[in-house]
Amino acid sequence: KNEVEQSPQNLTAQEGEFITINCSYSVGISALHWLQQHPGGGIVSLFMLSSGKKKHGRLIATINIQEKHSSLHITASHPRDSAVYICAVYSQGGSEKLVFGKGTKLTVNP
């Protein structure tokens, strides 16, 4: 079993819909990273969080440390949000290394 599991693997939505992508992990962590990978291949950091909730524009990330779960929400989705969203965690104990989920491929249709 992977240390970081994402669901769903693939998600198709209509423009304007509210999107939720889930990430569960099995290890104690010091922080969790949400990343976005566009069809061109580049990877961009969206959020890094260790507790609570962060918001940037139409993107919201939440984390529940006790339940070992994080969600990424996209409000009023747009075709330009189509990308692969990747969850990654830093294990507790001062690890310098990220452990990555396999990603969720989001397609938003106009």
Added chain:
Amino acid sequence: NAGVTQTPKFRVLKTGQSMTLLCAQDMNHEYMYWYRQDPGMGLRLIHYSVGEGTTAKGEVPDGYNVSRLKKQNFLLGLESAAPSQTSVYFCASSLIGQGASGQPQHFGDGTRLSIL
């Protein structure tokens, strides 16, 4: 301010050939990482460096070597390329390593490498 720059962007090699991938960052970051990304798998760490002159093995180091002679550069070498090393390679850097500090990793655009 270019961030993290990878060269080359694409390369095709024959089995047994050698090559070096270059990663350069201009953010004065201490930590640098090389990952590979394969279909159906998450990014996997090949090697990383916590500072100039240091390197360490990641999850999948076999067949690769690295060097960090200058703080801004992290080189990934394939001494004798094999088809199993066909992948997309990403370099990343961060100011310091631990996520609790709130410092994210910054990624390059990737190098698509095919070994025939």
